[in-house]
Amino acid sequence: MKARVIEIKRFAVHDGDGIRTTLFLKGCPLACVWCHNPEGIGSAPQLAYMADKCIGCGSCVSGCPSGAHSVKDGLHIFEREKCIGCGKCEEECPVNALKFYGREMSVEELLPLLTEDREFYENSGGGVTLSGGECLCHPDFCAELLARLKEQGIHTAVDTCGAVSREAIDKVMPYTDVFLYDVKAIDGEIHKKCTGRDNALILENLKYIDGCGKQIEVRYPYVPDYNSGEAEKIGEFLSGLKNLTAVRVLAYHKYAGSKYSSLDMENKLPERMPTEEEVEEARNIIRKYGIKVI
Ligand code: SF4
Ligand code: SF4
Structure with missing residues (x-):
């Protein structure tokens, strides 16, 4: 079984706990206006x-x-x-x-690359993270790869936007230690404006994963004039989850502009980046709900 790989990033420290290797797979069902990985949107090389x-x-x-x-x-x-x-x-x-x-790689080809740094994983509490694009656009591939990593005792994380079928989540669930889950907005209209799609499925899937007892770390990309007013609703919604470990509020940046031009893709990146004060205010709003914010 093969999937199209964007990149393998070693020594990643923002894709879950500890030192990790992150595998980025191609293709994503959303089209976020602030996307800083435009190479991950399309499924074709x-x-x-x-x-x-x-x-x-x-x-x-x-x-x-x-x-x-x-x-x-x-x-x-x-x-x-x-x-x-x-x-x-x-x-x-x-x-x-x-x-x-978008180079096609098999599970067999990837395994030695993803386990090369296992000593660092063991010493730092890290492991391997599957990301994208949206890695769960390739559920069978991810399930097989995660199962093989678990056989070797490696900690696994799945970084997902949640806009995937319940079947895809069920396939990877047994082999996933933690879900890194994007929550871009609670208001459906705002979500649609930001990503091109409604968020009903995303929020349902989040509750489902929580109900299955899996650890979840939520990521809230904070983008002024788009979803910056959602912190209160996000805090309120997340306060109902039982297995949320933390929320990471990610300050939007527009530094991916050159990637768009190198791919001849239209650059719709918002102009304004948030101030540190704005992001801290959003973090504090979420903290009010008793949620750990990192
Ligand atoms: S430009 Fe590069 S990737 Fe495209 S067909 Fe030629 S050799 Fe292949
Ligand atoms: S012509 Fe430009 S793109 Fe082609 S190999 Fe030389 S430096 Fe690279």
Whole structure:
């Protein structure tokens, strides 16, 4: 069984407890206006081209089976519409101006990479986190991978937006130690405006996971003028959960703009970033409900 991988991040410290390795898989059912991982939205492979790094050497030209790269008068031209997403050119570039997202990898290929740092996991209380995009767009793959990690005694976390089927959650539940769960808004209309989708399923799934007795850490991405007014409702909703360990309020930043241009994707990132005072106020509102905020 295979899935399309965006990235494997070693020594991650924000994707659950301790030192972790995070596997990012491609494809997501939401389209958050503030998304800082645009390479995770689509399920198809994508090549990012960073024009500012390119030195026009032409090393990528001959290896491309579809003629998507050419060099004219010392200038490199990338014709995205010709790219078939094979990933061959990435390694040819001497200055990392090309980055391929979506290489298909099997559970067998991933296991040695994900368990390489197990000594660090053991010493720090860390483990492996599956993320995305939305990793649960690949429920069978995730279940198999998580089961194999648990066989080796590795702590597992699933980072999810929750906009997935109950069946997908049930598949990974037995092999998941903690869910890292996004709550972007409680108000359905606000959620739809921010992500393109209603949140009824997301909130139901959150209550379901809680009811199953699984540990949950909630992430609230705080974005001014979008969902910044939701802290009170989020605190109130989460106060009804029994297995919530903490809420992480994530201050929005707009530094992903260059990723959008490297992928020729429309950049709709909100302009305004929150002040530290605004984020702290949101944290304090949630703390009022007796919830640990990190
Ligand atoms: S990913 Fe493959 S098809 Fe696309 S530009 Fe690179 S070599 Fe060509
Ligand atoms: S190999 Fe890299 S630096 Fe050379 S032309 Fe291609 S993209 Fe530019």
